[in-house]
Amino acid sequence: MKLSRDQIAERLVQAGYIADEELATAIAIMQLLKRPLLLEGEAGVGKTEVAKALASLYATKLIRLQCYEGLDQSAALYEWNYQRQLLAIQARQGKDVSDIEDRIFSEKYLLERPLLAAIRQKQPPVLLIDEIDRADEEFEAFLLELLSDFQVSIPELGTVAATSIPHVVLTSNGTRELSDALRxxxxxxxxxYPDVDRETRIILARIAGASTSLALQVARMVEKIRKEDLRKVPGVAETLDxxxxxxxxxxxxxxxxxxITFATLMCLLKTHEDKVRMTREVTDRLLGRVA
Structure with missing residues (x-):
């Protein structure tokens, strides 16, 4: 299903994501070239939501791999169900060893993890590799081969080629520099962060009961707050809260x-230092600039 840039933007809106023109273009090219899309930006700007919206856009499954320090291939790709294998071995004691091996190293005992599950779907899913910058460089290097060939080698079973090529979205908060090879x-x-107009539309799309005037005031106030000297700048998720x-x-x-405006700023401010900085006087000053 090939969609134009305008169709993509329209369907993202229907899925509750208000994309700018550049993002809609990137998704259109991603679809055309069948290439992964790397989304980089501050935490809370809506990178993960892009993948969720894409799954809705294509009416397909979202498979998510949450990266973290120490993530290895077994947690991302596949594992064997050792408990079931052990039970099978015990049940077949006295049988031929090669027969046991053939039986326990079969798909019946294979536990799919996100990467393997993504390439074995009949309908191309959206594969979200979230916060790739949190994973180690060794895992990033392993990922390169999978993203190039979309196949994986399982020693006991052989090479497993992709049934379909997933729509791959990687996100990074920039906590470490990614390799040139991945880029x-x-x-x-x-x-x-969205501008006032787009954040207003995001609020209207996601928050039932929000009037246009209130959504505009909230978006303008958040824009002012983001310019303050804060430790944790509020993202779109905080705006919606x-x-x-x-x-x-x-x-x-x-x-x-x-x-009430001042009291509810707890939805935006997530550290003690920021709450101390955002005094009632500061809030009133910023509110005075919001029409």
Whole structure:
């Protein structure tokens, strides 16, 4: 299913993701060239949501591999169900050893992990390799081969080639520099914080009951707060939490209930230092600039 850039942007909106023109273009080229898409940006800007929206766009399964320090091939690719194998061996005591090996090293005892599961789907899934920068360089090197050939070797079974090529999305928060080899294999898009107009549309798309005027005020206020000297700048997820809290508390205008506006900033501020910095005086000053 080949979609134009405009169709992609429209379907992402239907899935609740408001994409800018550059991202819609990147997804269109990703679809055309069948290349992985590397999304880089600060935490909380909506990189993971792109993959979720793509799964909705293509009406397919989302398979997620969450990366972390120490992630190895067995956790990402496959493992053998050792407990079931042991039970099978015990049940067949006295049988020929080669017969036992043939039986226990079969797909019946194979546990698929995200990477293997992704290449064995009949319908191409969206494979999200989330926060690749948290994984070790050794795992990144292993990943290169899989992304190049979309096949994997299982010593006991042989080479397993992809049934279908998944739509691969990698995300990085930039905690370490990724290799040039990985970057060369991927299309690249930097996901920045949305501007006021796009964040307003995001709020309206995701928060039921939010009026256009309140959504615009929230987006403008968050933009001001992001320019303050904060340890943890609020992302889009925090914006949505704040908007949902305000709607739930029946706030229709930030200026009419400044006490509630100030009290609910806990949805945006996630460290003690930031809460101390964002005093009532600072909040009132920023609120004064929000129409």
């Amino acid at each position: 060369r294999r991927c299309l690249y898009h930097y996901v920045d 704040w908007a949902a809290a305000l709607v739930g508390l029946e706030v229709t205008d930030l200026h009419e209930r400044p006490d």
